[in-house]
Amino acid sequence: MPSLKEVKTKISGVKKTSQITKAMNMVAAAKLRGAQEKMEAFRPYTSKFNEAMSNLSAGANPDQFPLMETREVKNVELVVVTSDRGLCGSFNANIIKQALRMMEAYEKEGKTVNFVCVGKKAHQALRKTGKVRKSYTAIMAHFQMFNAREIASDVADQFLKGACDKVEVLYSEFKSVASQRPVAKQMLPVQPIETEGETANKQSGDYIYEPSEEEIMDVLQPLYLNVVVYAAMLEVGAGEHAARMTAMDNATNACKDIVSNLTVVYNKARQAAVTNELMDIVGGAEALK
Template identity: 30%
Template sequence: MASTKEIQNRIKSIKDTMKITNAMYMISSSKLKKAKKDLENTEPYFYTLQVSLARLLRHLPDMDHLYFENEDDEKKENPKRGYIVVTADKGMAGAYNHNIIKIAEEELANHPDSELYVVGQVGRHYFARKNVPVDIHFQYTAQNPSLHRARVIADKMLENYESGKIDEVYIIYTKMINSVTAEPEMIQLLPFRKMDFKISQADVYHEEIIIEPSPRAVMDRIVPNYITGFIYGALVESFCSEQNSRMMAMDSATRSAKDMLADLSIKYNRARQAAITQEITEVVGGAKALQNKK
């Protein structure tokens, strides 16, 4: 059995660790609330953009545009893909990073000739250890996602797509379902599929609209803003999921620490009781020895 001193040292060490896990839980909770509020403040604008896109496509279902998938065009046999992979900047968030990296690895295994754009230190360090080529100029942190950062990422993707460097753009991020559940998800950003905007509505009233200066010019302006909004939403949802996963991990660690403290407390009391019993036994034995000597 460990000595009372050893048990006391372990109890002190666990209590110090609990202070850290509790602090990390509170920090993640604060960041989660702020990120959710930022997303709620911007959602109406980007939802309006999506509705506007759907209206335009409803009036112009046969419009041919670079940003949209054309069913009549011949598809490339092996289109070059670009993957935006959103990870965290640090660990201790349960399986959050592992789930995202797993999807990215599966996609790279099926499509080896792909461009990889990684957000977050964990993902970049992981793929660097695996000697997987990553765009070295695409170095963004996962902390405090902003609309400006989303716009810069969107501009980079549009530039590579328009130049033909990549034929398809996907984003792999973590979608927050509720306060308990978050799931990794992969969405195709470019080219858009018209069916995703639910434009095949035969009974919907087709109001007359005037598009100035031209449908193509309007699309050239709306689509980049919509992609920016989608990327921003993905960054914020991933950040919220990360903080939520970290909160759950820290809460689990704190509960485990409490269980360990309870177990150590019992062991400490037993060790102390054994030491007291030993001392009493020695005193009694000494007293008997003195009596026998007399």
């Protein structure tokens, strides 16, 4: 049986930990709201963008655009988006696990894989593979469109140079506060966007294009890549806070359990000490008789 003092120190230690985890939970909740708002604000942009893209690419000939060119795939580049900070449960671990699985699958087919890491956690975990081509760290806290543009244009350059034949972006989809799931999405070659309704398709022939259809596509396609990367970063940003919230909530609950168990131990130990003392006194009194 541990001594009274030991148990007492342990209890106060666990209580302090639970204060920290509770605070982190609340901070994550506040940040999650911000990240979710940012994501909501971006939605109209993406939906309009996809509409225009699908209008355009309905009539486009893939061979005409270098970013749509489909080549035999020898080199694959994976853009892995994670958070910069840990303590958010298995959020980053899931993304990284998926990245490694995909790497293995591609390598089995005889393709080489390179990573582009966005977020510090991806960089730390994938560095060991020696396949990281580029890393962007410490940008997840305050990122803007131009951060996404930097990443997207760098990847597009690689594709155009022929250094890679396929680019996929791997991130965690924000399904709800309680659930995030790693997903991979093809970035390059750009695939024509499927039209959801027929209405969008019907009009495409009547448009006036300024300057020309091809030139607009040349502008839109790099923009499309920005949108894909930015959207992935937004989802990871929101997912990170949601995952941290859940993780910290679990931690706080676990702390409570430990404290109540330790309190029982403490009380038993105290009781035992009191009983011992009483027995001593009684024993002493008996001896005097």
